[in-house]
Structures are given as structure tokens and as C-alpha cells.
Amino acid sequence: MANSEGGMTAMMGEPAVTARELGRRRGGGWPAVGALAAATFTVVTSEMLPVGLLTPIGRELRVSDGTAGLTLTVTGLVAAVAAPLLTLLVGRTDRRAVLVALMGTLAAANLLAACAPTVLVLLAARVLVGLGMGGVWAIAAGLAVRLVPGRRVAAATSLIFSGVAAASVLGVPAGTFLGELGGWRTAFLAMTGVCGAVAVALAVLLPPLPAADAVRLGGVLGVLRGAPVRTGLVLVALLVTGHFAAYTYVRPVLEQVAGAQADQIGTLLLGFGLAGLAGNFAAGAAAARTPRTALLVICGVLAAAVLLMPLVGRGAGVPGAAVLVAVWGLAYGGVSVSTQTWLMAAAPGAREAASALFVAVFNGAIALGALLGGQAADGWGAAGVMWLGGALAVGAWVTVAVGRGPGRGEG
Template identity: 40%
Template structure:
């Protein structure tokens, strides 16, 4: 590859990147491992709630706040960390967020009371929101634009791996030696991630400082606006259905608890495969990938509602559903990246905030439907949202958007 005409600072990211070199991909891998550590930490209490509630003498509903608190904080942190970081080197910002991950897990492991645990989980929320806004924008900068989808696929593979292996492993550690040791182990993993990022990440000066008043500009970009709508529809539909997958498989499919646990592992494993294939497909056509992902999710959840009483059919549909979910994050993120590459951090911040809000809205809508119409209705609600997304992208995503350079002067103002 031809060298840049002017010398670049050693260790800094440049526009001309040699993707055949190992260094850039090791940098991407360090971000992906960070994603694994974050996902594992965010959902670690799920498998530890009974033990934590018993030791802390709190109800399971109160213990559930350890899961919801980081999500709520993350929705705001995604925006305010992006804006507040200004012109700081993004390498320093990411290292600071990883250090916050270390501190939050350590605080939970050593917490003398429930209040301290919630504080630690709130700190994690800042790390989660900031990481997804900054980290997903960093990935494409470490390699050439041609290989940006592959870089994002590696980062999102960390999410799938955290879901497949991290959370069950944490639950096992908690069962064998206690929940505090599980959080301590998560903190130790985060320390290793910090060391890897310290040595592998190059200097990453911001492309521009994002200001709060500039974020509405992203809604003025047609493709970005459509991508945010698609994100809201997909994640609302996904969690309207997925939140109630275990009750569905118990009540409708009549599967045992052990079989359901195995099916959720299969769901995560096929999701990991879907992530890899989704990254490959999104690099060729983000519109087709996002359309097919929405269609696959919608048809899978509707099929589960229709045929889930058959155990074999339910198992097959859940595996297909997991594949679609694995492809979903990389599909929407690639769409957003190509919609507004000059406002990448701002669009990532809005993207993460909308995801977090959609998670809560999806679970709420699904819960209302389950209470009034039965558990199968959650699958129908999820399917309708996902198919609506697929139709919207197919119908309104056809027009090729011209290069979005208008208002760049305002971006740098």
C-alpha cells in the first residue's frame, strides 16, 4: 500500500492503513475483548440474583435493579460521554472507560451494602454507554474503510461471546465460590483488557468535537434518520419477544428447565455465527443485510408463536432466531456508519441511547401484551416490529444518499 505523502505520528491512526499488517487487527481485537468484558459485567447479576438477594436481604425485584440501573445510565452516558470528551484522544477516553469497568466490578465485589452495589452498577452504566458510543466509532478508524464492517464484526463478536460464554461462566463461578468472586474475576478480566488496550491502541485524535446542539443534525440526514428508526423498531421488537422466551418455552413448548438453558446456549452460539456472516454481508450491501435481518427476526418470532407447541419446531426456530439476532447489531451499526461517516461518534451516541431506551420499551410492551393476551402474544408483537423494520428499509432505503458533507462547517464550529 502506498505510504502517505506526509509523515504521521508514530502510533497514531492515519487515513492510509495497511490492513495486511497485524497491528491494526490486534487493536480491533483489544476493543472486541473490551466488548466481551462489558457484556459479561452488564448481565453478570442475571445468574447471581438469588444468591445476591439472599446475602443482602433484599427482594428479587430490588436485586433486579442491578441489571436495569446500568441500562438506564448507559442511555444518557452514550450522549454525554461523547459530548463531554470533546477533543480528547479517543484512546485515552476508551482506557478511562475500561478503568471504570475495573473499578465498578471491584466495588461490587467488595461492597458492604446494597447501596454501594448500586453505585458500582451505575459506574458500569457510564462505562457501557460511553464504550458503545466511542468504541464502535473507534473500530472503523483502526482499519481502512473497506474493512470497517469486518472490524465492527470483530467488536460485536465480543458481545456474542459474552452472551454465550461470559454470563454462564460467571454464574458457574458464583455458584461454586460465591458471587463476590465472580465480580472480582470480571474485574481481573477488565484489568487484562486495560493492559491490552494500553499497548495495542494507537493515538486516536477525534475527527471533530461533538457538541450537544449538533446531535439533532444527524436526524436531518435521511439515511441516518431511517437507520435510527430501524434500530428502535428492531430492538423494541427483539426485547418484546426475547424477554419472555423462557416463559414461552415453558408454558407453550413444555420444555424442561435444563432443555431451555441448553436452547439459550444454542441461541447464543448461532448468534455468534450470525454476527460473523452479518459482518461479511453488511460489507457488501448494508440495505439488503438489514432488510433480511429484520425479515428473519420477524418470521422467526411469528413462527414460534404459530408452531412453538411442537418441541422440535421450537428448538429449530430458536436457533434461527439467534442467528438473526447475532447479525442485527452489525447490520444496523454498518448502516449508521455509512449514513454519516463524518458524524460517526454523534451517530453512535444516538444509536446506543436509542438501543437502551428500546430495550426498556420492548420489555414493557411485551409485558403488557403477555398480561392481557398471553405469553405467545409477545412473539407476535416482536415479529410485527421486526417485519415493519424490514419493510421500511426495503421501501425507503433504496435511494442512494448523496455524500453528506453539508453542514460540516457547522460540525466543526
């Protein structure tokens, strides 16, 4: 892999915009990057909102924690399918227009969720969330190279992905607090307004972004011929499945294992998110140099934090659990930017195709993790989801250690 930001630009397969070109056109630059960070924040918050609300959702709709967790499973499955399909279907349509339309879809989905009288209607709303999320993430992930000069691409990419960590810092805890204050429906209603505001920001701040070439099915499938790409996708599948098998049910775990009270959950999730935000920027810089090393550290720390949670939670209570939640957040905060960097380096010249596969596998893993975690929660109890998640994270570490990586010195 390249060892400079200019090399990062080259690996993404498209010359970055120059400072002079930015000055000649409307939009672009750091305000546009900020709008994309707001978009990733919004889609991930919309996706993850049920995490801090599973207990009240299940109570009001009269379903188990495992059934309520299907709100994550459905969203992830739909996003996994939507990411590559929408990338193919939009052809050469201006990416700005596509992003604005998808953000409008998210607003409608959150409004429907806020009004859902039954779990079936809520799941229908979550299907729409999956459509919007899959498309936004697949398109936004690789746009930094078109918005800032080449030497700034690595920093801009980290900023775009900081929206993922910021969703944990602000979005999920804020949703949890709103759920405690006004009920879980208030949290979904608030997200409706946020999605609308971000849609306006994208329309105003992004420049026209016509696709140079339409992504075709052969191009997407062709990316899979590279061994480093396949290694990266297996890594994503194992690590993200493990994380979400555990994290989807973190509220029941904290309540039942560590004895946390309802009013402490938001604070604990805030600690997870703050650590994740720091992890995103630290991992972005590290992965730009050596993605394998960065991911070995991430997988190892995440596995240790999750596997220790049942032991430390029971032995040290809420304070011990709080430390592990923060360490867990620090590790997971670097997952998105590090795995995206791995795949961009593994597929030079196929930026959108690689991003589509990345988002498809990532969200399929979210769905699978939520589903497996639900089975573990209903069958083995709260501690079971931690053992399952930790075991999958260990599998991800082994994949990074023995698999073929991208670029010089990484294979």
C-alpha cells in the first residue's frame, strides 16, 4: 500500500481534484466533506437507533429482545442488497441527486417508524432505512477523492467515516436519552428532522458529481478475483458479525450482567461513542500506512473487551463494564475506516465497485450479527452474546494474520 496521501489518491483509482479546480466550481472542498460526514452520521444513527431502545420497544410492542433485535437484522439485510444494486441501477446519474433522494427516503422511513402501531409496521419502516443507508454509504465512502486536493484525501476519508463514530457518540446515546424522556417514538421522530436537514445540506454543499462511467455487474464481480479483496471481505464479515452479535444486545447485557440501571445506559453508550470517535481518527492514520497492523490491533483489542465483559461486569459491576465499553468503542471506532482503506488499496481503479461490495458485506454482517445475537440472547442469556461476539472477533484476527493483504509489504 502507498505510504503517502498522494499514494492513497492513486490507489483509489481516480486523480484527486486539485485546489485550482476546486476554486473554479461551486461546492466541493471541506464543507462538502462535512456534509458527507453528516450523511454517514445520519444513516448509521438511523440504523443503530434501536440499540438503546430495544427494551422499551419490546415492552410496548409486546415482543422479546430477540424479536425486537430484528429491527437491526432487517435493516442490515436490505442495506447489504441495496448497496450493490443501487450502485448498478443509478448508472451515470449525478451522485449529488442520488444522495439527496436517498436521504429523503431515510426521513420517510423514520417518520413511519415513529408512527408504527405494530412490530410488522416497524419492520417495514426499517426496510426503507436499509434502502437509504445502503445507497448513501456505498456512494459517499469513495467521494473524498473528488472533493479535496490529493494530499488531503486520507484526512477527508477519515472525516467522512467519523460520522460513523459520531453516530455512537451523539446519535445512539441521544436517541436513548430521548427514549427515556419522551418514549422511543420521540427518538425516531427526531431523526426524521435530522434526515431532512442533512438532505438540504447535501443539496447545497455538494458540487455536481456525475459518474465518469456507469458501474456494471461485471466490474463488481471482477473485483472479487483479487485475493486481498476476498481476504478483506471475510475479515469484514467476521469482525462486524461478531461486534453486532454483542453490541445489538449491549443494553440487556449491561442491565443483567453488570447491574446497570436504565438511566445509566445512555452514559455508558456515550463513553463507547467518544472512544470510537478517537479510534476512528487514530486508525485512519495508522491504516493509511499499514492496514494489516492496524487491523490486527483492532481485532485483538475488540475480542478481548467483548470476551472479558461477562467476567468483569459481574466482578466489578458498572465501573468495570464502563472501562470495557470504552475500550470496545476505541477498537470498533477504527473498523470502518481501516477495512475501507484495506479494500480501496486492494482494488485500485474500481473505487465504487469495491465500496459497493464493502457496504454489502458490512451490512449483511450487521444483519447476521443481530440475528445470531438474538438467538444467543434468547437461548444462552446475556453472557452468551458476548462469548459469541468475542469468538468471531478472534476469527477476524486470524484472517488478518494469515490472509493476503493489499500492496507492498502487506501480502
